[in-house]
Amino acid sequence: MSSSFVRGMKCRLCGQTYPISANNFCTEDFGPLEIDYDYEAIAEAVDRSKIALRPFTMWRYQEFLPLDGEPTVGIHVGGTPLVKADRLAEALGVEKLWLKNDAVNFPTLSFKDRVVAVALSKAKELGFTTVGCASTGNLANSVAANAAAAGLESYILVPADLEKSKILGTSIYRAKVVGVRGTYDEVNRLCTQIAFKYGWGFVNINLRPFYAEGSKTFGFEIAEQLGWRVPQHVVCPMAGGSLIGKIQKAFGELAKVGLIADATCKFHGAQPSGCSPISTAVKNGWESHRPVRKPNTIAKSLAIGDPADGYFAAKVIRDSGGWAEDVSDAEIREAMALLGRTEGIFAETAGGVTLAVTRKLLEQGRIPRDEEIVVSITGNGLKTQDAVADVLAKPAVIGPSLEEFVPLYEGAAEPALV
Amino acid sequence: MAIRIHIPTPMRQHADGQSTVEVNASTVQGVLAELGAKYPALSQRIFDNGQVRRFVNLYLNDEDIRYLDNLATPVKDGDELAIIPAVAGG
Numbered sequence: 001m002s003s004s005f006v007r008g009m010k011c012r013l014c015g016q017t018y019p020i021s022a023n024n025f026c027t028e029d030f031g032p033l034e035i036d037y038d039y040e041a042i043a044e045a046v047d048r049s050k051i052a053l054r055p056f057t058m059w060r061y062q063e064f065l066p067l068d069g070e071p072t073v074g075i076h077v078g079g080t081p082l083v084k085a086d087r088l089a090e091a092l093g094v095e096k097l098w099l100k101n102d103a104v105n106f107p108t109l110s111f112k113d114r115v116v117a118v119a120l121s122k123a124k125e126l127g128f129t130t131v132g133c134a135s136t137g138n139l140a141n142s143v144a145a146n147a148a149a150a151g152l153e154s155y156i157l158v159p160a161d162l163e164k165s166k167i168l169g170t171s172i173y174r175a176k177v178v179g180v181r182g183t184y185d186e187v188n189r190l191c192t193q194i195a196f197k198y199g200w201g202f203v204n205i206n207l208r209p210f211y212a213e214g215s216k217t218f219g220f221e222i223a224e225q226l227g228w229r230v231p232q233h234v235v236c237p238m239a240g241g242s243l244i245g246k247i248q249k250a251f252g253e254l255a256k257v258g259l260i261a262d263a264t265c266k267f268h269g270a271q272p273s274g275c276s277p278i279s280t281a282v283k284n285g286w287e288s289h290r291p292v293r294k295p296n297t298i299a300k301s302l303a304i305g306d307p308a309d310g311y312f313a314a315k316v317i318r319d320s321g322g323w324a325e326d327v328s329d330a331e332i333r334e335a336m337a338l339l340g341r342t343e344g345i346f347a348e349t350a351g352g353v354t355l356a357v358t359r360k361l362l363e364q365g366r367i368p369r370d371e372e373i374v375v376s377i378t379g380n381g382l383k384t385q386d387a388v389a390d391v392l393a394k395p396a397v398i399g400p401s402l403e404e405f406v407p408l409y410e411g412a413a414e415p416a417l418v
Numbered sequence: 419m420a421i422r423i424h425i426p427t428p429m430r431q432h433a434d435g436q437s438t439v440e441v442n443a444s445t446v447q448g449v450l451a452e453l454g455a456k457y458p459a460l461s462q463r464i465f466d467n468g469q470v471r472r473f474v475n476l477y478l479n480d481e482d483i484r485y486l487d488n489l490a491t492p493v494k495d496g497d498e499l500a501i502i503p504a505v506a507g508g
Contacts (some may be wrong), residue, residue, distance in 0.1 A: 240508010
């Protein structure tokens, strides 16, 4: 199947090539390895009508994914709605706005199911029986669930202070969950040491070249759902900084094989002010980020102080003509509530970050109000309820009598959000 | 006593297959210079024109040296310096 389209792996810095294996970095310069495809062969193998006949999951673009055979893990992942958000557009004062809503991705309600589906399908091809990850939560949920369904053993390492619902949503799948007293970056460093010591398949470490490719399907879907074209602007949350570059890569690949005519799109990055290494780098004109030792934000899924793809994310933003911004915890909560009351979508804190940044970029004139905008919603608000629990109006409590309801309806103020 | 350097698995081919190497020095810079004297091929991969390469992270006793005093960070007997690829996570 797809195997014929993969040539091997290639260093993103020096171009050194490697055969496919569970390794994420170049032994010449420590640069990241990336899958190298034969795009001419892909161009001959795919066309729009062929793709249209396939189930609406991420695997309808499988020629662009690095598996040898058919996927074995996460076969139902992807195919999430691209919501035309007219009520939100009106609230923001823009004309054309869409939400790519991975808050309802299957099975664990975040875009991470896409990367995990590829990483674990590849892990099985490579013969791993134990897998794992370092995670700020969403990845933990996804690796645990997909590993359980695939019969793989999993070790999940997370910062010990993570949201309770993200820990529960990992333990339920009988993953071995380890809370580490430290930041995500410390967890990540520890996982790198564990992955190489025990030879396990860590999805975002030694399986990272495969894992990263899964994010492209977020971009493929946006383009197909818009009618095989790209929007003028994509706003994307940034933690490790990988997704934004993979959406751009997806658009570029579609253009390269002739599925779309033009891949021109401005990419804008969103971070919380309590952990904004990449947006700070963009705003200051630095080539790469400077790491943040102690992230402090309610957007815990974005709390990566030393993003692996920080350099590349800043470059994507700069080269595409986009921009980056960061927003406070209060702005994040307010944007979560705005999304809820205008579109009926409960996004996690990262969604609040992305929407609040979109609003800021509109106010700054970085995104013109009459252009097409896609806002990336990457995770579900049910996982980060703690963040808004205290600022939402508590429900009124009354006895079961009309007498008590009438004054509520006729007198009291509308229940306020934030 | 000395400072023990941990070499990531795929890079051990440049250090006679060893997982750790011990050297004596007083700063992180000195430790890496000693390592480079023993294994020049490894040093070439860690440094580019005297600068630590973008995707190399160095940890002294589990703390990123960028949060200490970078290459000038002092070291003492028994310290552990880990060379870890930065391309992970997210």
